[in-house]
Amino acid sequence: MKGSQWGLVGRRVCSSLWARLWTHVLTAGTMAVALFVFGALMLAQENLQNLLTEWGDQIQINAYLDKGLGTGEVSLLRDKIQSFPEVERVRHISREQAWKDFRGALGAHSNVLEGLPEDVLPASFEVFVKPAYRDGPIVEALANRLRKEKGLTTVEYPQEWVDRLSLVVLALHWAKWVLGGILFIAVFFIVRSTVALAILAQKDEIEVMQLVGATEELIQAPFVVEGLIQGFIGAGLSVLGLWFLVLFLRDQTLTPIALFGSLGQLQFIDWRGIALILAIGSLLGASGSVFSLRRFMKRWKG
Amino acid sequence: MIQLFHVSKIYPPNTAALKDINLQIAKGELVFLAGPSGAGKTTLLKLLFREEEPSRGQIIIHGKDVTKLNSRGVARLRQQIGLVFQEFKFLPHMTALDNVALAALVTGVPRQESYTKAYQLLRELGLREKYDAKPPALSGGEQQRVAIARALMNDPMVVLADEPTGNLDANLADETMRLFREIRQRGTTIIIASHDLDLSQRYGTRVISLQEGYLVDDLSPLKEGRAG
Ligand SMILES: Nc1ncnc2c1ncn2[C@@H]1O[C@H](COP(=O)(O)OP(=O)(O)OP(=O)(O)O)[C@@H](O)[C@H]1O
Numbered sequence A: 001m002k003g004s005q006w007g008l009v010g011r012r013v014c015s016s017l018w019a020r021l022w023t024h025v026l027t028a029g030t031m032a033v034a035l036f037v038f039g040a041l042m043l044a045q046e047n048l049q050n051l052l053t054e055w056g057d058q059i060q061i062n063a064y065l066d067k068g069l070g071t072g073e074v075s076l077l078r079d080k081i082q083s084f085p086e087v088e089r090v091r092h093i094s095r096e097q098a099w100k101d102f103r104g105a106l107g108a109h110s111n112v113l114e115g116l117p118e119d120v121l122p123a124s125f126e127v128f129v130k131p132a133y134r135d136g137p138i139v140e141a142l143a144n145r146l147r148k149e150k151g152l153t154t155v156e157y158p159q160e161w162v163d164r165l166s167l168v169v170l171a172l173h174w175a176k177w178v179l180g181g182i183l184f185i186a187v188f189f190i191v192r193s194t195v196a197l198a199i200l201a202q203k204d205e206i207e208v209m210q211l212v213g214a215t216e217e218l219i220q221a222p223f224v225v226e227g228l229i230q231g232f233i234g235a236g237l238s239v240l241g242l243w244f245l246v247l248f249l250r251d252q253t254l255t256p257i258a259l260f261g262s263l264g265q266l267q268f269i270d271w272r273g274i275a276l277i278l279a280i281g282s283l284l285g286a287s288g289s290v291f292s293l294r295r296f297m298k299r300w301k302g
Numbered sequence B: 001m002i003q004l005f006h007v008s009k010i011y012p013p014n015t016a017a018l019k020d021i022n023l024q025i026a027k028g029e030l031v032f033l034a035g036p037s038g039a040g041k042t043t044l045l046k047l048l049f050r051e052e053e054p055s056r057g058q059i060i061i062h063g064k065d066v067t068k069l070n071s072r073g074v075a076r077l078r079q080q081i082g083l084v085f086q087e088f089k090f091l092p093h094m095t096a097l098d099n100v101a102l103a104a105l106v107t108g109v110p111r112q113e114s115y116t117k118a119y120q121l122l123r124e125l126g127l128r129e130k131y132d133a134k135p136p137a138l139s140g141g142e143q144q145r146v147a148i149a150r151a152l153m154n155d156p157m158v159v160l161a162d163e164p165t166g167n168l169d170a171n172l173a174d175e176t177m178r179l180f181r182e183i184r185q186r187g188t189t190i191i192i193a194s195h196d197l198d199l200s201q202r203y204g205t206r207v208i209s210l211q212e213g214y215l216v217d218d219l220s221p222l223k224e225g226r227a228g
């Protein structure tokens, strides 16, 4: 197409968008909601994945000490664990240290701890595993061995959680595409009918253009551009919504939503995620138009 | 050169509008299509710009078989054909000037050039003061002239006119015919469907008569061209 033809397309797009402004706003809004749901699941998936990667990198076992243990017993036990071949290093966290860490983690909110005795938290060993042994089954075997040691009440290791949460990540991944897919199909049909309205409203115009020799691309391009713009704006709105969601959640460190404690470090989706959302929106908009056009153009040719 | 070979048109389910038409029209001819209502005049014109396709036969325009064109080919064909049809509407929310310029804009002529040419054509057709009016505010005769201006925008090889003088008084009809002959001087082929036998005789051009879908007469008076 030549420059003047693009000018014609541009003017037709503007007048069509303006003539059915509210239909377009509603369609873009619906699109935004669908993509927001998709994006929110993506956000959850990515952040959980980050968390897991972080944990996985520092594979360590937390072994909590019996409260009755004396200092001598503690250091004996420590030496014993240190002698296991998989163990790189053992760090003793005293009850006082645990308390301090906890207060530190709460930061400004630490006043909620007032009145609690300072020894509510048990002392523990942080057992660091040698890099060569940082593998699910090996860590699990080591943890089981530690569980048999007298003087240790509970033995926890994040790998357990990593494994379980990996399933959640997988579930989120699928939910994102399944739920998203259903919503996208619905949005596709909505866009298609919005464009159908636009096409019907411009039936005379199309007819005149056909009779003066406009090519099919020239007649159809404005509708595709219209759908594209609609989709892009809808996607842009959803990204904006997600951004506000992240800001909101970062503020919620002490509400029940703060399950994993680290909402303050919640990451926004990266540029690839944003690009994906914008691409899906534009694609939905444009394809809704194309399918709508196919239907009408066929019918009008008789 | 326009050629029709054994062209028939049957509208579904079974209205035979044209029956085995054979016809040749040379470049630069001015031809009247005559015949009573329902004879098939409009149908014949519609076959020429591919609004309709023939049920049988071949239509060759400037060496191209128009029944075999794809959508791009149809668009290109129509860019070379000027149409003056009553039911070929204007866009009511656009001015006469916009409507005329549109014909060139869709073919990719720059905006400035399109508008200059559209204005010039409207001026030549005596619509200098009406170029800014919207079509519904124009009289029948004025609309007809806007239609002619639009038909001439792309310097067409062929002009097809269906009852172009139908809405016009005798003076304007004469004026329109004068215009068509002027266009013809540039080598444009002009085909006019009309009831008005008087008009065709007055201009002494070739008259092709249709009746109930048959080509019944094809007269090329010796006087041809004298009035032109
Ligand atoms: N779209 C159509 N579908 C079905 N039949 C049609 C269609 N268009 C025209 N016809 C029929 O084809 C025949 C020829 O019609 P056409 O319009 O070509 O006649 P015409 O010579 O132009 O008549 P008029 O002088 O009244 O304009 C008529 O019988 C008409 O009813």
Ligand SMILES: [Mg+2]
Residues within 6 Å of the ligand: B041, B042, B043, B162, B193
């Ligand atoms: Mg007719």
